[in-house]
Amino acid sequence: MSRQERAAWLFAGPVLAAIAAMLVLPVALALLLGLTDYSIYALADLKNLRFVGLANFTELLATPLFWRALGNTALFAALGVPMAIGASLAAALLLHDATVRWKPLWRVALFAPYVTSVVATAIVWRFVLNTRFGLLNSALGAAGIGPVDWLGDPRASIPAILLFVTWKIFGYNMIVFTAALSAVPGELMEAARLDGASRWGRFRHVTLPAIGPTLLLAAVMSVAGFLQLFAEPYVMTMGGPAQSTVTVLYFMFDEGFRWWNLGQASATALILFVLILGVTAVQARIGRRYQWL
Incomplete structure (x- = not known):
């Protein structure tokens, strides 16, 4: 091993050790627990722990x-990812426009929800979506539309949570897209404009290919985030109404910390891990196809 390689391992070693401790080890332990009937009885005495193989997965x-x-969870991801990325990209394009004034103020205001507490903002949104005195229903009433039971109607609960989650997270992607748009070569835009390309044509043939890698990154992170949705339905609806907002992570939490069936909760976590890994692999393949990786 050369001197440069030893130096590289010396600097990378602590980081790799931290990754192993924070990622590889928990996944390995979850796999082991998923193959057992680990429960509250095993917590009291490990003699009650039994190896059950794949029984948790089949159950x-x-x-x-x-x-x-x-x-x-799949519905949340299928609807929420386009909403979040679309809102983020639209806001970034608006703020990238040279005619917009007070850009730093708008960026701070739109980014602020992302850094606020999920629980605190979810409680506020419960009041916003309240059927009797919520601001949203008051606005609908002013437009002549009757009140909607946003958190009590299974048909409205998922759109309500998606609206909240999009508002909560789109500021992060907006900042990322703003940086990517700033890196698009001005010469390409000017050349397209001189060739007679419309605004939509410049966006489709110049802007989108240029920000493709950033778009892929936002998609990967957004899909992973929506597949791990938990705090929002837990605080706003407790998985209801009629189990319409129960997600995989919510189900895992109930199994592990309500019923103390930690073996099955670990099996659920592994299934979710494989699902996210598979979706990410598909996204990476799409990215390589369009030369975004």
């Missing part, structure tokens, strides 16, 4: 609530 696949949670 999960036979549990209707798990499939309901998986479907809800």
Whole structure:
């Protein structure tokens, strides 16, 4: 091993050790727990711990609530990712416009929800979405539309949470997109403008290819975030109404810390891990196809 290689390992060693301690070790422990019937009885005495193999996984696949949670999570991701990325990109394009005034103020205001507490903002939004005196229903009433039970109607609960989550997280991607738009070569935009390209044509053929890697990064992070949705439905609806907002992570939390079925909770965590890994691999393949990686 050369001197440069030893120096590289010396500097990378602490980081790799931290990654192993914070990522690899928990995943390995979750795999081991997922193969056992670890529960509150095993917490009291490890002699009660039994190896059950794949029984936790087969039991999960036979549990209707798990499939309901998986479907809800997929729906959140399918609807929420385009909403969040679309809102972020639209805001970034508006703030990139040279005619917009007070850009730093707008950026701070739009980014602020991202750094605020999820629980605190979710409680505030529960009042905003309140059926009787919420601000949203008051605005609908002023427009002649009757009140909507946003958090009590299964048909409205998912759109309500998606609205809140989009408002909460889109500021981060907005800042990332703003930086990416600033790096688009001005010569390309000017050349497209001189060739007679419309605003939409310049966006489609110049801006989008230039920010492709950033768009891929935002998609990967947004999908992973929506597949791990937990705090928002937990605070706002407690998984209701009629289990319409139960997510995989919410189901895992209930199994592990309400019913103390830690073996099945660990199996759920592993299934979610494989799901996120698989979706990320597909996104990476798409990114390589468009030469974004």
